[in-house]
Structure formats: C-alpha cells, structure tokens
C-alpha cells in the first residue's frame with residue numbers, strides 16, 4: 001500500500017512538471033547577451049526566446065518564468081549560428097581526396113564547438129558523386145550541410161580527375177543542382193592547373209543554367225584575376241582564397257609595391273564576392289594587412305576546413321574571425337561576414353539571422369582579452385588582444401554544445 005501511494009505521488013509529480021513544461025511559452029530563453037544580427041540591424045543587449053525550434057521573440061527584457069530552460073549569457077555575444085561558406089566535409093575512407101576521402105572532415109565534431117551551424121561543402125562532390133555525399137554525410141549530419149557542386153563530375157578527387165575538361169559538363173551539373181535545390185547553392189571550380197579560360201566558361205554556363213552563383217579557386221595557370229573579375233564572373237559570383245600569395249597565382253596586393261591593385265575595390269563594387277578561404281595554403285598576412293589598410297574588407301569568412309587546415313594556422317571559424325580582429329576589424333563586422341553576408345551570397349536569406357520565425361540556429365560567443373598569437377600559412381605571426389570562444393551552439397532550437405554549462409535544467413546527455 002505504502003509502495004503504491006509512493007508510486008502515485010511520484011507519477012503526479014512527474015505529470016505536473018511535464019504539464020508545466022508544456023504550458024511554458026518558450027522552450028529556451030537566452031538572457032542578458034549582446035545580440036549581433038546584421039539583417040535586423042541589432043547590435044545591443046537583448047533577450048532571445050525560442051519555441052518549436054524557431055526564434056519566438058527578441059526583446060529587451062523577457063520574463064525567465066516563461067521559459068522551460070534558461071541560458072545565462074551575461075557578457076557574451078549572441079549571434080545567428082555561423083555559416084562557413086567554404087568547408088570540406090565530404091569525409092570518407094576511400095582514396096578520393098576531398099571527395100569522400102580522408103582529407104575531408106565529418107562536420108558535427110568540428111562545427112558546433114566553433115559556433116557553426118551551417119557549412120557549405122566547397123566542391124567535394126560533382127554531379128556523379130553527389131548522391132553518395134547526400135546519403136553518407138548530408139542526410140546523417142546535425143549540422144546543416146549545403147553544397148557548391150564541383151563542375152568536375154567526379155568532384156575533388158584529385159588529379160588527373162580535376163584536370164579533365166571532358167568531365168566538366170555544365171548541363172549535367174546544372175541538372176543535378178536543380179534536382180537538389182534545397183541543398184545545392186552553387187558551383188565550384190578549383191585546382192585547375194593549365195592556363196585556359198574554358199573551365200571558367202563552363203562553370204559560369206552551369207551558373208546561368210541553374211541561376212546560381214559560382215565560387216572559384218583560381219589562378220594556378222597565372223591567368224589575370226582582373227580579367228576574371230570583369231570579363232568572366234557575374235555580379236554575385238564568389239572569388240575564394242582572396243588573400244593567397246602563392247607563386248602560381250595572381251595576387252590582389254602587388255608583390256613589388258605591396259599596394260592593393262587598383263581594380264580590386266571596383267571589382268567588389270561590381271558585385272564580385274570575396275571569400276577568405278583560409279585553408280592550408282591560402283592566407284597570407286602580406287596580402288591581408290595591406291589590403292585591409294587600403295580599405296578592402298573580405299565579404300565572407302570561409303575557412304576552407306579540412307584535415308590539413310584545422311591542425312595548421314587556420315584551426316576553426318572562430319580562429320579565423322579572431323585573426324581578422326587582430327588586423328583591426330571590429331566584432332560586428334566579422335560576425336556579419338560569417339552570418340548574414342554568406343546567407344545572402346548563397347541566396348539563403350532564411351539563414352544567418354535571428355528574425356522572429358527564423359530557425360533557431362544560434363551561437364553564443366565569449367571574447368577573451370589577453371595576448372594571442374596568430375599565424376598565416378607562410379609562418380608569419382600577428383599578435384591580437386582578443387580571441388573568440390564558443391560558449392554555446394543551438395541548432396534548430398536544441399542545445400548542441402555548451403562549454404561552461406550555462407543552461408539550466410539540461411536535457412540528460414545520451
């Protein structure tokens with residue numbers, strides 16, 4: 001009898017707490033943080049409430065009693081989940097480079113701890129390998145994975161595949177993209193070694209057929225970037241690895257005068273989008289510092305994440321943002337370039353913002369003050385006083401990373 005009444009009491013308690021949770025207005029309230037939301041022109045202290053996986057309210061002071069779970073974000077920045085415009089996540093165990101090979105990384109272990117909720121795989125898959133990419137990675141990841149489809153059917157499988165102009169089929173590539181419009185956001189050309197404009201013409205043709213942007217890793221044949229920006233690319237097309245200084249490429253900062261070349265800012269004004277694409281070999285302070293001093297800022301902060309870059313100078317999305325702080329950019333500028341700007345670049349304006357009704361992909365970031373060192377790919381060092389640290393990441397309204405246990409009533413970890 002005693003046991004039965006105990007069970008009854010226990011069930012009633014459970015039921016009442018269950019009903020209480022169901023009747024709360026919000027599932028999660030992020031309280032006291034400084035919100036940066038470029039789309040909505042917010043750069044101040046605000047509370048953010050979440051319900052049913054979406055942003056439900058954003059206001060100066062939301063009552064914590066209305067929420068099942070409280071996240072205390074005092075002294076932290078609350079931003080849309082970061083979008084990495086340039087990542088390599090078509091991981092696999094075959095000898096296929098960044099196209100189902102060992103050099104690419106499965107996204108979830110690397111994204112959430114850096115505040116990233118969306119990655120765009122940058123050319124890992126082509127039309128012939130996209131289905132495998134979708135079934136093995138895209139469909140299985142909690143990170144939102146989008147794709148710039150490679151103009152090479154086999155994708156980034158290494159040479160000789162990436163040099164094969166016969167496998168660059170604009171029609172088939174565009175068809176695959178249009179059949180997967182919810183995932184494919186544009187096209188990628190990379191690693192092409194010969195001095196020929198044909199691959200550029202083919203990828204722009206695919207872009208026109210599907211009405212999507214292209215992203216170009218360019219210049220192994222040392223063709224002039226001025227022609228690329230003004231004669232071949234369309235406004236809205238993306239040039240990645242903007243601060244590279246490799247022997248084989250035409251740089252944006254003149255190697256003799258160390259001045260930004262005169263056509264670069266006009267190209268940006270024309271609508272060419274300049275992405276960092278830091279990677280394992282594509283970011284030099286000798287390019288970035290003079291360019292920024294001359295008033296040129298990159299549009300987007302793609303990392304070019306892969307096994308080499310994450311253990312090299314690049315590390316992760318937040319380290320890339322911290323590097324740009326060390327060169328004089330401010331916090332709202334680097335946040336907007338990794339949220340709202342990439343969302344616009346890939347024509348996914350549902351992402352990269354905290355509008356009421358938007359999916360609740362959120363990053364909560366601390367900025368540590370101190371003395372920090374950053375390297376470029378040539379081994380040069382720059383010192384900074386600020387460094388981002390990811391405190392929490394939410395994906396579709398669920399907490400997927402919580403560094404310092406700032407959430408109350410945590411769901412039991414599985």
Ligand SMILES: [Zn+2]
Pocket residue numbers: 086087088122277279304
């Ligand atoms: Zn890349």
